[in-house]
Structures are given as C-alpha cells and as structure tokens.
Amino acid sequence: MPADARAPLAELHPGDEIGAVGLVAKIRAVLRVRDFRRLWESMALSSFGDWLGLLAITATATSLVDSFAGKNFALGAVLLFRLLPAIVLGPLAGAFADRFDRRKTMVVADVLRFGFFVSIPLVDNLVWLFVAQFLIEAISLFWIPAKDAAVPNMLRKDQMEPANQLSLVTTYGLTPVAAAIVFAVLESIGEAVQLPTWADDSDLALYLNALTFLVAAIVIWNLPSISGRRAQGATVKGESFLGSLTSGFAFAGHTPLVRGLVIGITGAFTAAGVVIATAQFYAASLGGGGAAYALLFGAVFIGLGLGIALGPSVARDLSRERLFGVAIVGAGVVVLLLAWTFALWLALLLVVFMGFFAGIAYLAGFTLLGTEVDDNLRGRTFALVQSLVRAALILSLAVVPFGVGLFNKHTIDLGAFAFQLTGDRIMLFVAGLLAAGVGIIAYRQMDDGRPVPLVADVVTALRRDTTARRRLARGGVLIAFEGGEGAGKSTQVKRLQEWLTAEGLVARATFEPGATPSGAGIRSIVLDRAHAGISPRSEALLYAADRAQHVHDVLRPALDAGEVVITDRFIDSSLAYQGAGRTIPMDDVRGLSRWATQGLVPDLTVLLDLPPEVGLARARGRAAADRLESESLEFHQRVRQTFLALAEAEPDRYLVLDARQAPEELAAAVRTRVAELLSGLPLQTLPGGTPEPAPAEAAEPSVDGHATHHPHAQTGPTPQLHP
Numbered sequence: 156m157p158a159d160a161r162a163p164l165a166e167l168h169p170g171d172e173i174g175a176v177g178l179v180a181k182i183r184a185v186l187r188v189r190d191f192r193r194l195w196e197s198m199a200l201s202s203f204g205d206w207l208g209l210l211a212i213t214a215t216a217t218s219l220v221d222s223f224a225g226k227n228f229a230l231g232a233v234l235l236f237r238l239l240p241a242i243v244l245g246p247l248a249g250a251f252a253d254r255f256d257r258r259k260t261m262v263v264a265d266v267l268r269f270g271f272f273v274s275i276p277l278v279d280n281l282v283w284l285f286v287a288q289f290l291i292e293a294i295s296l297f298w299i300p301a302k303d304a305a306v307p308n309m310l311r312k313d314q315m316e317p318a319n320q321l322s323l324v325t326t327y328g329l330t331p332v333a334a335a336i337v338f339a340v341l342e343s344i345g346e347a348v349q350l351p352t353w354a355d356d357s358d359l360a361l362y363l364n365a366l367t368f369l370v371a372a373i374v375i376w377n378l379p380s381i382s383g384r385r386a387q388g389a390t391v392k393g394e395s396f397l398g399s400l401t402s403g404f405a406f407a408g409h410t411p412l413v414r415g416l417v418i419g420i421t422g423a424f425t426a427a428g429v430v431i432a433t434a435q436f437y438a439a440s441l442g443g444g445g446a447a448y449a450l451l452f453g454a455v456f457i458g459l460g461l462g463i464a465l466g467p468s469v470a471r472d473l474s475r476e477r478l479f480g481v482a483i484v485g486a487g488v489v490v491l492l493l494a495w496t497f498a499l500w501l502a503l504l505l506v507v508f509m510g511f512f513a514g515i516a517y518l519a520g521f522t523l524l525g526t527e528v529d530d531n532l533r534g535r536t537f538a539l540v541q542s543l544v545r546a547a548l549i550l551s552l553a554v555v556p557f558g559v560g561l562f563n564k565h566t567i568d569l570g571a572f573a574f575q576l577t578g579d580r581i582m583l584f585v586a587g588l589l590a591a592g593v594g595i596i597a598y599r600q601m602d603d604g605r606p607v608p609l610v611a612d613v614v615t616a617l618r619r620d621t622t623a624r625r626r627l628a629r630g631g632v633l634i635a636f637e638g639g640e641g642a643g644k645s646t647q648v649k650r651l652q653e654w655l656t657a658e659g660l661v662a663r664a665t666f667e668p669g670a671t672p673s674g675a676g677i678r679s680i681v682l683d684r685a686h687a688g689i690s691p692r693s694e695a696l697l698y699a700a701d702r703a704q705h706v707h708d709v710l711r712p713a714l715d716a717g718e719v720v721i722t723d724r725f726i727d728s729s730l731a732y733q734g735a736g737r738t739i740p741m742d743d744v745r746g747l748s749r750w751a752t753q754g755l756v757p758d759l760t761v762l763l764d765l766p767p768e769v770g771l772a773r774a775r776g777r778a779a780a781d782r783l784e785s786e787s788l789e790f791h792q793r794v795r796q797t798f799l800a801l802a803e804a805e806p807d808r809y810l811v812l813d814a815r816q817a818p819e820e821l822a823a824a825v826r827t828r829v830a831e832l833l834s835g836l837p838l839q840t841l842p843g844g845t846p847e848p849a850p851a852e853a854a855e856p857s858v859d860g861h862a863t864h865h866p867h868a869q870t871g872p873t874p875q876l877h878p
C-alpha cells in the first residue's frame with residue numbers, strides 16, 4: 156500500500172503508559188522526587204536510630220540487673236513496653252495525624268524522642284529506662300502514621316509500590332545491619348577506652364541514637380510538603396476529636412477493601428507471633444539447637460527480602476487486592492507444611508518461602524493502604540493497623556507458651572512410621588490454619604467481583620500469558636495478518652471484517668504503521684524513499700513507537716470493549732523486517748515490541764506466504780516502490796523465511812496460507828479458522844445481528860482520540876458463524 160494511502164483511525168492521546176521498567180530504575184525515579192528522597196533519608200536515619208536504640212536499651216536493661224532471671228525479665232519487659240503503648244494510643248495517634256499538621260507532629264515527636272533517649276544514660280536507672288521506653292514508643296506512634304499518611308501525597312500512585320519496597324528494605328534490611336555494626340564498634344570503643352560514667356556501657360550508642368532523631372527533626376522541618384493542606388490548620392471541619400476517632404473505625408469497618416486488609420494483616424501478624432513464639436522449641440526439635448534457630452531466623456529475613464524485592468515483578472499482572480489474599484494463604488500453607496517437617500534443610504527452605512509470601516503480602520497490603528485510602532482517613536487507618544498488629548503480636552507471644560506447655564509431647568505411632576507430636580508443632584499448625592483462613596476471608600472481602608476465576612488468574616499472571624488473561628477478562632479477539640509485500644493482506648483484512656460484520660459482530664480493521672495521527676507521521680517517514688539515511692535502530696524505534704500508540708489508542712480500547720480487531724501487520728513484521736531484514740538481534744526487536752505493546756499478543760496470526768518476487772511485482776503494479784519495497788530481493792527473502800520460522804515455532808497460533816491462491820479461496824480458509832476461534836466467546840455483537848451499514852464505521856475514532864464502542868452494540872455469546 157502506498158506510504159500515504161491510509162487514513163488515521165484515532166487522534167493522539169496525551170496520557171503516557173508506564174512500561175515495564177526494572178526495579179532499580181523505578182526506585183531511582185522515586186528517589187528523584189526531592190521531598191520523598193529527603194523524607195526517606197530522615198526515615199532511614201530514624202530507623203537506624205531505632206534499631207541502635209533497641210540494641211542499646213536491651214543491653215542497658217540487662218546490665219542494670221545481675222541475676223539470670225532478672226536479665227530475662229528485663230529483656231521481656233523492654234519488648235513489652237515497646238509493644239504496649241500502640242494498643243492504647245495507636246487510634247488516638249491516627250486521629251491526630253489526620254487532624255493536625257503532619258510535619259509539626261513529626262518534628263515534635265523527633266525532638267521528644269531525642270530528649271528521652273539522651274535521658275536514659277543520664278538517669279541510668281531501670282525504672283526510668285522502662286518509662287522512657289514506653290514514652291518513646293508512645294511518641295513513635297504519632298510519628299509513624301503521620302509519615303505513612305504523608306508519603307502518598309508526594310508520589311504518583313504507580314510509584315507507591317517501589318517507594319514501599321525501598322522503605323521496607325531500608326527499615327528491615329539495611330538499617331538493622333548498619334545499627335548492629337555501629338553498635339559493635341561503639342561497644343568495643345567503650346571497652347577499650349576509659350569513658351566517664353555518663354558515657355560508659357551502651358551509652359555512646361544511646362547518644363548517637365538520640366542525635367539521629369534530632370537530625371531527622373531538622374530535615375523534616377525543612378519539608379513543608381509533608382504538611383500539605385494541614386499547614387492551614389486542622390482540616391476535619393465540624394468533627395470533634397472523638398468523632399474523627401469513631402469515624403475512622405467506622406470507615407475501616409464498613410469499607411470492604413480496608414476491612415479485608417485489616418483482617419488479613421492482623422491475622423497474619425497473629426500467626427507470625429505464633430511462629431516467633433514457637434521458633435526456639437521448633438529449632439530444638441529439628442536437632443540443631445541455637446545454630447538452627449539462628450539459621451531459621453536468617454531464612455525468614457532472606458524470604459522477606461526476596462518477597463519484597465521480587466514479588467511485584469513475579470506477580471506483575473495480578474491485582475494487588477488478589478495478590479494480598481493469595482500471599483497470606485501461601486504463607487499459611489507453608490506454615491502448615493512446616494508443622495510436619497522434621498529435616499532442618501527442608502524447614503529452612505520452607506521458612507524462606509514463608510518469608511517470601513509474607514513479604515509479598517506485607518508490601519501489597521501496605522501499598523493498598525497508601526493508594527486506596529483517602530488522605531483525610533489515611534492516618535487513622537495506618538494507626539488502626541499498627542495497633543492491631545502490635546496487639547496481635549503481644550497476644551500470640553503471651554498465649555503460645557501456654558499452648559505449647561498444654562499439649563506437651565505425644566508420640567504418634569503409625570506402625571511403619573512413628574513421630575513425636577509436640578506442643579510447638581500443634582501451635583504452628585494452628586498458626587498455618589489461621590493464616591490460610593484470614594487470607595481467604597481477606598480475599599473474599601477485597602475481591603472486586605471480576606469474572607476471572609482465581610486459579611486461572613494466578614496461573615496466567617505467572618505465565619505472563621496476556622492472551623489468555625484477555626480471554627478470561629472477557630476481552631475481544633486480536634487477529635493479525637502478516638506477510639511480505641503485496642501478499643494480499645489488506646484485501647483479506649477487508650474481506651474478513653465485512654464477513655464478521657455481516658455475521659453480527661463488531662469487527663474493527665486497522666493496520667501498522669500509521670493508524671493513529673502520530674503513526675501517520677511515522678509512516679510517511681519510514682516509507683519515504685527520501686529518508687534513505689535512517690539507521691536500522693532508529694527504524695526499529697520508529698516502528699515500535701507507532702505500535703505503542705496503536706495499541707494505546709486503538710487496539711486496547713477495542714479489545715477491552717470485546718470487539719474482534721483485525722490488524723494488517725503487527726509484531727512479526729518488526730521481527731521479520733528489522734530483525735532478519737536489517738539484522739538487528741531478534742531478542743532486541745522482540746523486547747522492544749513487547750515493551751511497546753505491554754505484552755499484547757494476537758490470538759491468531761494469518762501468514763500469507765508468497766515468494767517475494769511475486770509479491771513485489773503485485774505491489775509495483777499498484778504504486779511506486781517505497782523505501783522498504785526498494786530493498787534487495789535477499790532482504791525480502793530473509794523477511795519471508797523469518798515469517799515462516801515464527802509460524803513454525805507456534806503452529807497453534809498461526810494459519811499459514813499460500814498467497815498464490817485466489818482471494819476467494821484465501822478468504823474462505825480464513826473464515827473457517829476464525830469461526831473456530833470465535834466459537835462460544837463472549838464478544839460485542841450488533842443489535843439483532845444487524846450488519847453495519849458501512850464496515851469502516853466500526854473503526855471510526857471518537858473525538859477524544861480513542862476507539863469508539865459501537866453505540867448499540869452489546870456483549871453476548873458469539874452467534875453461530877457461517878464460514
């Protein structure tokens with residue numbers, strides 16, 4: 156077809172799609188947002204301080220008592236005082252974060268934490284240590300929801316997931332390691348050098364920790380964007396503090412998505428508490444003692460890290476609502492398996508998997524809270540979750556030892572196989588059931604009623620099978636025609652569209668390159684013989700750009716509406732012409748096209764195969780040769796061989812026809828195959844199966860530049876087709 160012979164189908168739409176970009180690039184992009192970067196830096200500093208503080212406080216607490224029991228009591232009390240305030244103060248802190256200037260809340264909290272941390276070594280007394288610890292935790296409860304609620308205002312919705320990945324890896328991966336190293340260094344300095352009494356033992360670590368909060372306060376003070384609209388004062392007009400507290404609870408209770416998240420997160424943390432509380436008994440039962448315990452502990456963190464880092468890309472196509480429930484159920488199933496595992500190596504492997512699922516669920520839940528909850532309720536929602544999480548942890552840590560003691564040891568004799576059933580394993584089993592149960596409940600609460608069955612959704616998402624996913628989502632059908640010059644593609648596309656329309660289906664004919672206004676510009680560049688100097692790579696990029704716009708403006712909307720879309724050329728043309736013709740590595744061309752189309756693959760590709768000399772002669776009978784038609788015969792032979800090789804690699808998805816046959820014969824063969832393909836699919840049908848007055852109308856663009864849906868069309872089962 157001549158370079159300028161095609162009419163544009165749709166106007167350029169200004170919205171840009173975000174492509175599949177690597178995690179590092181996404182994180183870099185997030186860090187380029189100045190205010191988020193500063194907040195992240197200060198959060199990293201505070202988190203480092205927190206871990207250092209925990210190490211220093213536990214060391215100080217145990218150093219302040221002498222007996223073994225006393226040391227254990229002091230250690231337990233430190234952890235209890237860390238968790239306790241959240242239960243009482245968490246919801247209040249959330250209402251505070253939603254009502255008042257979040258920046259001021261965070262700065263005041265950091266300054267107070269600085270003061271209390273400095274006071275611990277100065278007062279040097281166990282009771283004050285507990286009091287200070289309680290107060291620091293209580294203050295942190297105001298800082299955390301203010302920060303969590305502020306972040307979504309700094310970033311785009313699609314940036315929340317990488318931002319959370321970065322925050323979680325920083326808080327649970329980088330800063331604890333850094334804190335442990337610094338703590339060890341400070342401890343050895345304390346041992347090597349004679350220090351004054353106000354700076355001995357773990358005091359240096361506590362002072363350094365205090366300093367981190369002061370620096371964080373200064374950084375946050377200089378970030379006015381954290382305040383947002385709250386800079387002008389309280390924003391919840393006409394609502395008392397108590398009122399906003401209760402409306403926060405009501406929101407969480409009555410919004411299925413949030414209810415599902417709260418149930419899922421709380422249940423998962425209860426189960427996590429059980430796993431933590433039984434870990435030492437379990438490690439002992441594996442015969443590994445303290446070393447096994449340390450290994451299991453490390454394995455959880457490896458799993459968590461992998462889940463947080465890789466989860467979003469592994470399950471890229473799955474909705475986060477579904478991913479959340481599925482991941483909790485996954486973690487629960489692994490815990491159930493752990494309860495019956497007696498080999499250390501297997502237990503370690505399962506624990507990595509458990510951490511992996513837990514990491515995915517945590518990231519998905521946290522991201523959903525940030526993206527789906529309105530700014531004016533976000534603080535309360537985050538705070539409610541953190542209170543429940545801590546309460547769940549305390550409860551399971553307190554109750555589980557009784558459960559373990561209660562069941563004690565029983566030997567189960569199955570004749571050929573006897574094993575010991577211990578309380579810790581029974582508790583683990585209960586934890587697994589609990590996690591799987593809450594995962595299912597959360598999934599049910601949060602499911603948005605999409606018609607795609609869960610298992611098929613998960614399997615196709617993991618396989619990246621976009622075609623199957625489109626089918627599952629009751630999307631339309633994409634048919635591509637491929638072949639060399641003059642093979643008869645345009646002729647067959649037109650015939651097929653006319654037949655489908657006569658059969659009562661909404662069928663859209665389109666083409667590449669040039670089906671959009673910007674694509675038309677690209678078409679005239681790539682096909683104009685005057686542009687002889689275009690390099691192969693730039694040619695490949697031009698075709699990919701045309702395709703990206705084509706998918707965005709024409710193919711996607713039409714497929715989403717359930718139409719049958721027939722395109723004259725698609726990805727295979729790039730592989731054949733730019734890959735084989737221009738000898739660009741196939742994988743590069745494939746990657747480029749995949750990126751441009753976001754993985755869109757035709758349901759059927761009809762290859763009209765013709766010796767290039769015949770096709771070129773046909774094309775030349777029609778118009779003067781364009782830039783690509785003017786290429787050598789060897790070039791066109793490579794193109795033909797590549798088309799054939801692509802079809803050979805996937806015979807089920809291709810229909811290869813000898814294009815030397817008469818147009819009618821070809822059209823009949825195409826109809827037979829398409830009738831088979833469409834049989835029973837729910838597609839857009841014309842009212843009463845009435846044929847369209849003019850076939851081209853179905854492909855008319857709307858005024859906003861997007862493909863239109865036929866005004867009277869409806870989605871229904873495909874009528875019996877008559878090939």
Ligand SMILES: Nc1ncnc2c1ncn2[C@@H]1O[C@H](COP(=O)(O)OP(=O)(O)OP(=O)(O)O)[C@@H](O)[C@H]1O
Nearest residue numbers: 156639640641642643644645646773774816817818
């Ligand atoms: N089966 C056929 N046998 C003989 N001639 C045909 C056949 N199909 C189409 N033609 C003729 O060959 C020419 C090219 O056909 P058509 O435009 O459909 O091919 P095309 O593959 O779309 O070409 P291009 O790749 O240049 O866009 C037209 O003149 C058309 O009438």
Ligand SMILES: Cc1cn([C@H]2C[C@H](O)[C@@H](COP(=O)(O)O)O2)c(=O)[nH]c1=O
Nearest residue numbers: 156667668698724728729732733783784
């Ligand atoms: C999509 C696509 C096309 N080409 C080439 C193939 C043809 O020579 C022209 C298009 O002309 P037609 O008359 O519309 O068939 O462009 C290509 O090289 N790479 C592609 O991806």
